[in-house]
Amino acid sequence: MSDPRPHLLKRGPLLLTALLLCALPFYLDAFWLRIGLFSMAAAIGAVGLGLLSGTAGQLSLGHAFFLAVGAYGYVWLAGEPGPGLPPAVALVLAVLLAGAAGGLFSPVAGRVKGIYLGVATLALVFLGHHVLLTADSVTGGFNGRSVPPLELGGFTFAESGPELTVLGVPFGAEERLWYLGLALFAVTWFTARGLLRGRPGRALVALRDSETAASVMGVHVARYRSAAFVVSSMYAGLAGVLLALSFRRVVPDYFSLALSVDYLAMIVIGGLGSVAGATAGAVFVTALPLLMTRYADQLPLVAAPGSGDGSIGPTEASRYLYGAAIVVILLYAPDGLHGLASRTRARLRRRPPATRPGGTGPVTAGTATHATSDTTARAKEHTP
Amino acid sequence: MTGFLDSLLGGLALGSVYALIALGFVTIFKASGVLSFTHGSLLLLGGYLVAVLHDDIGFAGALAVAVLVTAAAAGALDRLVLQRAGGTDPHAAHVQTIVTIGVDIVLVTDLARRIGGDLLPLGDPWGSAVTDLGPVTVADSRIAAILVSAVAIGGAFALFRFTPWGLSLRAAAEDREAAALMGVRLTRVRTAAWCLAGGLAALAAVFLVAFPAPGLERTTGQIALKAFPAAILGGMTSPVGALVGSMLIGLTEAFVAGYQTDLHVLGEGFGDVAPYAVMVLVLLVRPAGLFAAKGAARV
Amino acid sequence: MTAPAARTAPAPPALDVRGVTVRFAGLLALDDVSFTVAPGTVHAVIGPNGAGKSTCFNVLSGLYRPTAGTVRLGAAELTRLAPHRIAALGVARTFQNIVTTQGTVADNLMLGRHALSHSGFAASALRLPRAVREQREHLAKAREIAELTGLGAHFDSPVALLSYGDRKRVELARALCLEPRVLLLDEPVAGMNAAERTRTTRVIGEIRAELGLSVVLVEHDMGLVMRLADEVTVLDFGRAIAHGTPDEVRREPEVLRAYLGTTTGEDAA
Numbered sequence: 001m002s003d004p005r006p007h008l009l010k011r012g013p014l015l016l017t018a019l020l021l022c023a024l025p026f027y028l029d030a031f032w033l034r035i036g037l038f039s040m041a042a043a044i045g046a047v048g049l050g051l052l053s054g055t056a057g058q059l060s061l062g063h064a065f066f067l068a069v070g071a072y073g074y075v076w077l078a079g080e081p082g083p084g085l086p087p088a089v090a091l092v093l094a095v096l097l098a099g100a101a102g103g104l105f106s107p108v109a110g111r112v113k114g115i116y117l118g119v120a121t122l123a124l125v126f127l128g129h130h131v132l133l134t135a136d137s138v139t140g141g142f143n144g145r146s147v148p149p150l151e152l153g154g155f156t157f158a159e160s161g162p163e164l165t166v167l168g169v170p171f172g173a174e175e176r177l178w179y180l181g182l183a184l185f186a187v188t189w190f191t192a193r194g195l196l197r198g199r200p201g202r203a204l205v206a207l208r209d210s211e212t213a214a215s216v217m218g219v220h221v222a223r224y225r226s227a228a229f230v231v232s233s234m235y236a237g238l239a240g241v242l243l244a245l246s247f248r249r250v251v252p253d254y255f256s257l258a259l260s261v262d263y264l265a266m267i268v269i270g271g272l273g274s275v276a277g278a279t280a281g282a283v284f285v286t287a288l289p290l291l292m293t294r295y296a297d298q299l300p301l302v303a304a305p306g307s308g309d310g311s312i313g314p315t316e317a318s319r320y321l322y323g324a325a326i327v328v329i330l331l332y333a334p335d336g337l338h339g340l341a342s343r344t345r346a347r348l349r350r351r352p353p354a355t356r357p358g359g360t361g362p363v364t365a366g367t368a369t370h371a372t373s374d375t376t377a378r379a380k381e382h383t384p
Numbered sequence: 385m386t387g388f389l390d391s392l393l394g395g396l397a398l399g400s401v402y403a404l405i406a407l408g409f410v411t412i413f414k415a416s417g418v419l420s421f422t423h424g425s426l427l428l429l430g431g432y433l434v435a436v437l438h439d440d441i442g443f444a445g446a447l448a449v450a451v452l453v454t455a456a457a458a459g460a461l462d463r464l465v466l467q468r469a470g471g472t473d474p475h476a477a478h479v480q481t482i483v484t485i486g487v488d489i490v491l492v493t494d495l496a497r498r499i500g501g502d503l504l505p506l507g508d509p510w511g512s513a514v515t516d517l518g519p520v521t522v523a524d525s526r527i528a529a530i531l532v533s534a535v536a537i538g539g540a541f542a543l544f545r546f547t548p549w550g551l552s553l554r555a556a557a558e559d560r561e562a563a564a565l566m567g568v569r570l571t572r573v574r575t576a577a578w579c580l581a582g583g584l585a586a587l588a589a590v591f592l593v594a595f596p597a598p599g600l601e602r603t604t605g606q607i608a609l610k611a612f613p614a615a616i617l618g619g620m621t622s623p624v625g626a627l628v629g630s631m632l633i634g635l636t637e638a639f640v641a642g643y644q645t646d647l648h649v650l651g652e653g654f655g656d657v658a659p660y661a662v663m664v665l666v667l668l669v670r671p672a673g674l675f676a677a678k679g680a681a682r683v
Numbered sequence: 684m685t686a687p688a689a690r691t692a693p694a695p696p697a698l699d700v701r702g703v704t705v706r707f708a709g710l711l712a713l714d715d716v717s718f719t720v721a722p723g724t725v726h727a728v729i730g731p732n733g734a735g736k737s738t739c740f741n742v743l744s745g746l747y748r749p750t751a752g753t754v755r756l757g758a759a760e761l762t763r764l765a766p767h768r769i770a771a772l773g774v775a776r777t778f779q780n781i782v783t784t785q786g787t788v789a790d791n792l793m794l795g796r797h798a799l800s801h802s803g804f805a806a807s808a809l810r811l812p813r814a815v816r817e818q819r820e821h822l823a824k825a826r827e828i829a830e831l832t833g834l835g836a837h838f839d840s841p842v843a844l845l846s847y848g849d850r851k852r853v854e855l856a857r858a859l860c861l862e863p864r865v866l867l868l869d870e871p872v873a874g875m876n877a878a879e880r881t882r883t884t885r886v887i888g889e890i891r892a893e894l895g896l897s898v899v900l901v902e903h904d905m906g907l908v909m910r911l912a913d914e915v916t917v918l919d920f921g922r923a924i925a926h927g928t929p930d931e932v933r934r935e936p937e938v939l940r941a942y943l944g945t946t947t948g949e950d951a952a
Contacts, residue, residue, distance in 0.1 A: 059481075108664065111671040115419050115481045116620070119612045120667055123660035134651025191808035198807030198814060199793075199800050202786075206794050209784040216744045217861065218770035218798030227804055257606070261485060268482060273785075312497065319493040326486030330469050330479055 021182055025175040026167060031294065033174040034246070035287050040181035041242040043282035044188045046266040047275050048235025051192060053264070054272030055201060056228040057114060057208030062105075062121030063263045065128040066098045066233040068255035070240025071147075073097040075250055076138050078148045087150045091241050098237020099230050106226035113211070113225070125257045132252035144251035147244045150180065157245065181242055188235060192275045195231070204228055205273075265322050269329055271336025280337045284325075289318040389520045391642030392635070397526035397591070399634025400533035404588040405611035406618065406626040407540055408581030413620050414557035415570075415577035417477030419612075422461065422484040423585055424605030425491030430454040430586025431506065431593055431600045432495055438507035446507070451586045458582025459575045461487060467571060496602035503599035512595045525594035536587055537627065540580065544623060549576055557621055610637075613663035619673035629674065633659040695722050695773070695864035695897050696757025698743075703752030705738050705921075712738040713749070714921040720865070720914075725891060725898040727908045727929075730918035736901040737779060739918070740869050743899065744776045745769040756865065771798045773864035777854040777871060779901075783842045788834055791842055791853050792825035795860025825860055832856040832886050848879035855883070859890060865897045866890075872904050880904065887911060909933075 025033060049063050073094035076082040085093070102109070105124065112120050132139045139145065149158030157180050159173045166175075195201050203224050206214035215221050244250050262285055270281025292314035296302050302317045312320075329336055405423060412420045420426075430450045437446035461484075469483045470476025510524035544550040552573045555563035564570050585608065592607050593600045614633045618625025640647060641655030654661075666674060698720040705713040713735045720726040728736050741747040743754060745766035754761040761769050775795070783791050800821050802814040829838045832852050837845055842853055851871065858866055871887065872880045884907050891898055891911075902908050908915065908929060915932040917925040925935045932938055 057475075057478075059478075108667050108671070112667060114475075115478050116616070118421075118481070119419065119616055120663065122609055122612060123664045126657045126660045127664075130651060130654060130657045133653075190810070194810040194814075195804060195808045198810075198818060199797060199802045200804050200807050202784075202790055202794050203797055205786060205790070206784045206797075210782045212746060212766075213778070213782040213784065214794070215766035216746070216770055216776050217794050217857065218767045219794075220765075220767045231804055231808075257609075261489060264482070264485060265489070268486075316493050316497050320490055323486050323489030323493065326489070327465065327469075327483055330483050330486070331465070334473075334479065 018186070022179075025178050030172065030174045033178050035290050037174065037177055037181050037246050038243070038290070039283040039286045040185045041239050041246060042263070042266060042286040043279040044185055044242065045236050045239030046263055046270070046278040046282040047188050047192045048232040048239070049263045050267040050270070050272060050275070050278035051195065051204070051235070052228050052232035054267050054274070054278070055196060055208065056204040056225065058109070058225060058228060059115045059118035059264075060121045060229070060232065061118050061257065061260045061264065062124035062128075063232075063236050064255045064257065064259035065121075065124035066102060066236030067240035067243065067259065068128055068132060068250075068252075069098040069101045069233075070094050070237030071244035071250045071255070072132065072139055072145075072240075073237065074241040074244055075145050075147050079145065081137060087148055088152050090148075091150065094241050095234050095237040098240065099234040102230040102233025103226070106229060109229035110222035110226035121260075122257070125255075125260055129252055129256060132255065139252065140250075142252065144249055146249050147247065149248075150245055158248075177242075177246060180245070184238060184242055188238070189275060189279075192235070196273075196275065200224070200227070265326055268326050269322065269336055271338030271340075274338045276341075277336055277338030280341075284337070285322055288321060289315050292318050386519055387642055391638045393517075393520065393522050393526060394642070395635035395638030396631065397529040397634070398638055399631035400530050400537070401588050401591045402611045402614050402634050403537055403627050403630035404533055404584040405608050406614040406630045407537060407623055408584045409611060409615040410618065410620060410623055410626045411540075411553070411577045412574075412581050413615075414553055415574035416462070416466070416480070417560070418466065418480045418484065420484050420578075420581065421481065422458075422488045422491065423581070423608040423611070425488045425495060426454055426458055426582050426585040427589045427592070427608045428492060428495045428499075428600075428602075428605035429457060430582075431589035431604055432499065432504070433586070434506045434590055435504035435600050443507045443509055447587075447590060450589075451583045454586035455579040455583035458585075459579040462578035463571070463575045467574075492605055495605075499600065499602045501602075503601055505599050506590060506593060508590060508594050510594065523595050525591065525596075529591040529594070532587070532591070536584060540584070541623060543580070549573060553577060610659045613659045616663055617666050617674050625674065633662060636662050695895070697722055698865050698897060698899070699753075699755040700739075700743070701753045701755070703739070703742055703749045703754065705735075705742060705747055706750045711921050713742070713918075715752070716916075716918065716921070716923045717752075718916040718923060718926060720897050720899055723891075723895050723897055724913040725887075725900055725911045727900045727902060727912035727915045728918060729902065729905075729908060729915060729932075733920075734918040735921040736918055737869060738921075740776060740867050740899075740901060743769075743867055744774060767798070770861060773862065774867065775858035775861035775863035775865075776867035777851075777858050777869055779869040779873065781847075781850045781854060783850060783853055783857075785842075787839050787841055788829060788837050788845070788853055788856075789822065789825060789839055791857050792829060792860045793821060795828075795857040796821040796825060798861055828856050828859050831890065832859065833882060848875045848883070851875065851879075852883065852886070855886070859894075863896055865899065867899045867901075869901045870903065871900070872902065872907055880907070884910065 024036065028036070045063065045067055048066075049060060052058050052060050071094075074087075074090050077085050077093050077097075078087040078090035105121075108120050109117060133142055135141075149156050151157070155176075157173070157176045203214065203219045206217065206219060207221060207224055211221055214224075247254075266281035266285045267278050268281070269284055270277035270279065292299065292302060296314045299314075299317075302312055302314055333340060335342075405427070408423065409420060412418055430453075433450035433453055434443070434446045437449055440446075441449070465487065466480045466483055470479035473479060508525065508528075510528050513524040514521050515524055515527065516522075544553065552563065552568040555566065555568050556570055556573055560570060588608075589600070589604065593604055610633065611630065614629035615626045617629035617632060618627070636658045637655045640650070640658040644652070644655070647654065700719070701717050703713055703716045704711070716735070716739065718726070718728075728739060730736055738747065742749050743761070745761060745764055745768070749762055752762070756772055756774065759772055761772070761774070764772075784794060800817050802811075802817050805811075806814040826835070826838055829835050832855055834849065834852055834856055837849060842850060845853065851874070855868070855871060858868075868887070872883050875883065887898065887900075888911060890896070898911075900908065900912065912929050915925075915927060915929050916923050917932055917935070917938050925932050925938045927935070
């Protein structure tokens, strides 16, 4: 919380990483940049879900819905048919729209808690998908819509603009979007960490660990639950816009329950309740199928996509892997990649790990500090 | 009028199939506090087994094998995987719920890969036959669904009511710790609960893909999720609530589909998602579900 | 040591419990209980297990809504308020079994500052100067309170790594962070060893003397009650069977029968 180290030293690794990320487009080809781009978009969404499910302990399977609201919101607002607003304005409004959609659900999100909210949010995915399919005039129906490119002060984040070469490297859509993604991800990183380390973050953690303790300490339980849901929806909306820009076309079938589950996998694999963990998980879950597709011919057991029935394609192989990863991580390393990293770091520094020995359980990560029996008994006691 | 009776019977048939699944959700929840997101794959597993076995050992044999194997798989999942997750964490049940999602990803991926893009017939004896009941014509599969479900549900209720296991289950649902102190062997009670739920899911699979549905597809498992609204409406801990919730969901779906043309504002195929709309509406009014008993604040 | 409370209000208002009845599914947990906590005093609520002491606390902190009766803090009626509103009025509590949240001692104490701080989601996310300043100020206050309660050395340690006694003290410190006018302590020394008990008893004495707040104390340790309490209410089967100073209560025959007579041996342990 209060780090005595001087700022520059503390920020050093972060700055270095940022510089490295800025330099990548000069060295990587479009394939790798696309992986990076999708990973950044996923990371933004995963950070949002992490805030809701990891920090506040509210399970959501409705994340795909809010991604869709962001993506389609942008497409409609910036496109034709639609008001045709300047794309930058559409981006901001799409994020707000996703937040508003989360707010509309808050009568449920504020009162339904923990894993039950997971079931309630199933409704969002299925109803949302239905709307995407049927509201043709806005969403383009089954075939979806193409995404208008983002323009900012005459600069277009797509191939279409005037040709651009920087330091001898031609800047196509991937290169341009890379910087957009990086900027949006930086905003996410900055804001989410501010939230988590500030008053709202502590209130949400308290809400997860003990609703009773939170409320007697002055936390308005329902309001904070709803707020966590709204904020998480806004991050999802932002991720949705970036995904839309990267795909250049939005279709309803992308925003399915499986997508929600992917995001859940990201935060579980990364380790709940941390921005860095969510990011690591997002990169893992996003990059895995893409890498497998690319290197299918060099991998044992994995067949190239579409090579006959019964064989394991790259998509399947990666789903096996991360499905199993969820199970294995929850069984053996409940604090995920983030916990692994901090344990390793602690070992390198030869001091006890800063994480709890019990590990962070998912969703309503319990605390080792509770007397198990007592809390359950108490929870019951408080609901006469 | 015919349309009405048609929808009514269709709804009841659908509702009784949902009830099989929802009862499983409730049983598992009472025994372990876990929400089973693995049910989609259990359902798919049951259906898949019937599909591949019925040619060799006949439909009845295949169904029996499917029910037993799915029950065993569910029990093994609980005993070998879920009970090891979460440890002494007071929220272990929540950890285990997420584990069921991970397991579901693996199982569904595997079964979907095996099924591929095909529609697998289950070889059920009622096929596409219909029976005239007064003014309406009913598919035999629907009559079978209602009858078989009624028997299975009755059996499950008898288990809840008259067996030591049922008593233990109720004790565990009241207060897991106290039940353990009184000698209830929780690990067995919950594994048995998973077995029962698995068996019911396999049974449900047969009717979900029977006529007029075209057959087993890779997405059939997702139908299991529609029993979640049913169980939630029932308050998650009440078998009777789950039954009523299932009927409500089944009837809603059938009537919305039946009166599609009058409800065209809602879009084509709204029947499929109507259960979720009902759930949201009910949760708005009663966040604890319609039949929530003491554990009200849980939902 | 300087008092951490910046609250300028001189003496807290009286906490007045009138005819509080709590019924759970036919079971009478509290039956027409009344008592008044005079401003700035320590008021102990004692009684055998299951007498309704914790239920009483849950009513005071708003976790239970009584079937009948009222609780007033000065002019404010608490019985209709949600727990977070009662907290905002300056009523803080600890729990019989430790209920801390994940993170360091500092994180837990900062939760105690929740009601006194204002930064919302937007201000914290954007790290607006006022949010940063507020956080810094409250952190300083929290550190002061940690020092006062003897947790200074553990301020940045994860709560999970602390000893039982220290964790109990984290709860106490977190409650103090609310700068309460009324402090509800639910068995603050239960499960502690002798040294920890002495220390906590001293801390409670100190905070009461320095901060001038009212304390309501549920405790089995009669030594602690006799030493700290100005007044005692004895509950048995949900009814208040005696009121008075510790000495008066000790001599009450009904109390001896209901409480001291049966559990003295245990308490001495």
